[in-house]
Amino acid sequence: MxxxxxxxxxxxxxxxxxxxxTDVAEALRVVLGEVPALPHLPELPARGPGADLVGRGAGLLVELPVELYAARWRVAPRPGRDLRRARDLMERDLDQLAEQAEEYAGALKVQAAGPLTLAAAIDRPIGGRMLRDPGAVRDLTASLAEGLRAHVAAVTRRVPRASVLLQLDEPSLPAVLAGRVPTESGFGTYRAVERPDAAAALRTVVEAAGVPTVIHCCAPDVPLDVVRSAGAVGVALDLxxxxxxxxxxxxxxxxxxxxxxxxxxxxxxxxxxxxxxxxxxxxxxxxxxxxxxxxxxxxxxxxxxxxxxxxxxxxxxxxxxxxxxxxxxxxxxx
Known part of the structure; x- marks a missing residue:
């Protein structure tokens, strides 16, 4: 090794x-039993808002509160019930992880939505996705970087003998780079993000997390040049x-x-x-x-x-x- x-x-x-x-204790038992060489912290989106990919990722943001509005996540003026729910679910998951894997020693994978997928999914308070505003994307990236630094530390405290591996989920990355993310009306698309800018955003998060990071994208045309430029140790894709x-x-x-x-x-x-x-x-x-x-x-x-x-x-x-x-x-x- x-x-x-x-x-x-x-x-x-x-x-x-x-x-x-919806039972994270049972999900952890399955993961620890079936893939013991590289278990992961399971995600259970069937639990509802705050357990979904975007809500779970948004719950990690620092000083950038979010809320649900018309079944979509948007930036909120202050933390509220929706954000508390997302954070409570994560806290419950980490407590179960500590209970079932406290003595685990080895690689342990945790997942979080990446900055570009979050920017393509979260709305600004005044309308339109955060992706529309490069300044908002930079703010979101910095917020996520701080949040993931704290999240990795929280996992390490609970499973101190584990070596954390972070997986950034970026299903929207190819669409963001190609300018294919639709506007709210559905009649237009947002401006494409340049590849160096996308790589820089990912690299900011990877470096802040401070642990080996894999970038996951189960869409066609995974931008491997961007993944490599971001400093990832690996890529997860659908063969x-x-x-x-x-x-x-x-x-x-x-x-x-x-x-x-x-x-x-x-x-x-x-x-x-x-x-x-x-x-x-x-x-x-x-x-x-x-x-x-x-x-x-x-x-x-x-x-x-x-x-x-x-x-x-x-x-x-x-x-x-x-x-x-x-x-x-x-x-x-x-």
Missing amino acids: TDQPWPWPAGAATGIGSLPG ALVKDLDPLGEAIDAGLGLLAGAAPATPPPAGRAPTSAQVADRVRQLWDRLGFPRARLAEQVVVTPACGLAGATPQYVRAVLAACRDAGRRLAED
Whole structure:
């Protein structure tokens, strides 16, 4: 493990973040049991507002309160009930983590929405997304950076022997860069954010967090150049959406770790989760197409489902996480 250049053990598997249900204690038991080499703090969006990706991320913001208005998150004049709920849910999750994983020693992943996805989702008080105003995006980025610094410290206090790995969820990043985020009317789109500006915002958050950071994007056209410029140690993506292998090959060759989404996040028509052999083969095939030696595969790659599992059944969640775990072990034995 000491010679491992990536912040996870060889042959590891993990979940992307979300799980079904509303019982965080049970979700943690599933995660700690099924992916013990790289467990993650589960997210349960079925609990409602404040447990969703945007609300959970907005709850981490420092001195930038938010509220729900017409089922959307917007900047608020002062902290209120909606923000308290989001923070209470997170506090409850961290307390359960401390209870169930207090003695855990190893890599532990936590997830949070990234600054560009939050900017594309949170409204300004006077209307329009924060993305519309570059100054507002800078303020949000600085606020999130401070919030994530405190969040990582809170996780470390509760699980002191763990090594925290942060995952920034940026599903909107390709749309932000391409100028495809729609305005409220739906008739227009917001101005594209330049790639260096996006990378700088992400780098601000990565550096403030102070722990190894992976950037997750389960959309097509993941901007790997931006991910690398941000100082991330890895990228999490859906292998089914990778069309152009050259940028991915260049990134991996440069040392970027890969959280390879190799199993469907919802049950296929047949209803069964893939076997560990099928998942391992999926990862091997990609690796071989990229032309890298098998010896590096288990060290540089973490096996994951394609995306979050909030839409799956509890039975499928256990089966797919177990398949990813055993696929990771298969790859380590190659």
